[in-house]
Amino acid sequence: MKRTTFVAAALAAALLPMAALAQTDWPSKPMTYIVPYPPGGLNDAVGRVYAEKLSAELGKSVIVDNKAGAATTVASNFVAKAAPDGYTLYGGGTSLIINPTLTGNVQYDPHKSFDLVSLMSFTPFILHVHADFPAKDMAELIAVVKANPGKFNIASSGVGATNHLAAELFKAQTGLQLVHVPYKGGAQAGQDLAAGQAQMMFSASLEAKPLLTAGKTRAIAISSLKRSPAFPDIPTVAESANLPEFEAVFWQGMVVPAGTPKPIIDKLQKAVAKIAAEPEMIERFKQQGVDIRSSTPAEFKEFYNNEEKRWVTLIKQQGIKAE
Template sequence: MHKLAHALLATAIVLPAIAATPALASDTYPGKPIRMIVGFPPGGSADINARIVAQGLGKQLSTSVVPDNKPGAGGNIAATEAKRATADGYTIFYSTSAVVLAPALYQNVQFDTFADFVPVSLTAIVPLVLVTTPGLPVKNVHELVAYAKANPGKLNYASSGAGALLHLGGALFAKETGIQVTHVAYKGSAPAITDLIAGSTQFMFLPLSDAQPLIKGGKLKALAITSAKRSTLLPEIPTIKEASGMSALEMGAWQGILVPKGTPEPIVRQLREATDRTLKDEAVRAKLIAQGSDILGGTPQQYTAYMKSEATRWGQIIKESGAKVE
């Protein structure tokens, strides 16, 4: 942030008339409600977290931050709309890991993750839980891998759709463990869970927020959680590294805030500082943790670096798995 501040100061000296505009914008910002574009339907983990963050952010900025759900095309519709929005700080994008998956999955993506947006801050990550149908005769990850190797091609894993993180998580698991399993894509998590409980498929990765009640209710069996540390919500479930010995299987559905390219730096800074305070607010933290989220935060530079590492990681998995979405 210091380098950007120095650059703005230098610009202000050379071009005072132009530089005055962002400063003025920051002085009066925000003067009206802020729209937060969310790329998924109401009720999912991304939407719930977005609403928690929006409420906290509104409190910090003394205005309303209103979630606006624009689901479809794996988050691409929302990202495209966010890209085209006026870069004045009154439209922010609650992005998810989908924003770096899309370029590798779709042929005609209408946005460039790194050229069309300015990162504000990561917010949270929801770890995944490896769950199986109750009737599968395995008690842990090693037994699942052994069973799959003894029955090559006979196990099916479900996902919420081709190219979704739940699909790619299963593909990564198969790659790292060397098992032969079949992917079954559903139109959303709900039908995938229904068939998994019924035994039509045998295992899948689910966001912790979705998996917890099903595990507690005995409808699904949990083998591991994909976070680096055990969850306080399911402390008895081992981490994926504990269960498999492989840290390469650590993953999660991460979220953050982006704004359209061209948003004045003083406003970006104001949003970042407000997000930082939001994520430190005890009430906000309690709500996010109750959803199974690990709170992230960090600088825009850290957010950019994180997105680039995730784009590289999942781009390779997508290439190897052959996952494509028309």
């Protein structure tokens, strides 16, 4: 054996116990949970509760860091370049898998730059209209829009946002001609919907509820395949529009930089699963229409691939391009 080869082999052998020790000692310092949106939104709200409970479960602080910008690409790029040591956690969602197609301007590969840990939450969207809109249910909405093609607009929180994709899926499957109006965030879009400057919008249930309660908007349908326990009287788009396969949900899942040791991923997954099974956790978000649920990495991967196929196909078919 050459001396250089022998030295390299000896060094590798010496480092193995150190690597194993680092994994078994994890976590030995605070972790950072990256939220790709500004504080106050749905992703942030769910992420902060998980971070708080992970801190208690793992025995070390989990600090939330909001890295908003470029439709979540700022956060995704940051996590892709972070050290794969278990100290950078990311609340990823649909944008993680569509931005490479939607913008083409990302510094990560959705399949090679990250390891998937567990799904964390699912939130349906409520299709609601301004209180004065001349339709009380889905049948009336379809009839009114078909009689006035291109007259009404449908707002979203931005091009490529999941509620924009929900709107495009709805348009594609119903054949309705609606004008898409993107905003810089769901809050502003919701305000304009309440004021009548927009006629309809798919809003995350957490964001739609205050407007519905105040009577400023009226619910037409919900975007999950099954009715939400939080909104049992709101029919699904699937049933009310006779579109049995229609589904569009805002999901959040924990991902980490690719190469994170499996023992760490396993420990994180078990912690997320334990938290997601807590009755208090489930009930806390159930009232907001958020379904708290965990998964194995393999289940997350299957879901991830299916979501990518569905939305990337729609983006290409509809010619959706980032602004």
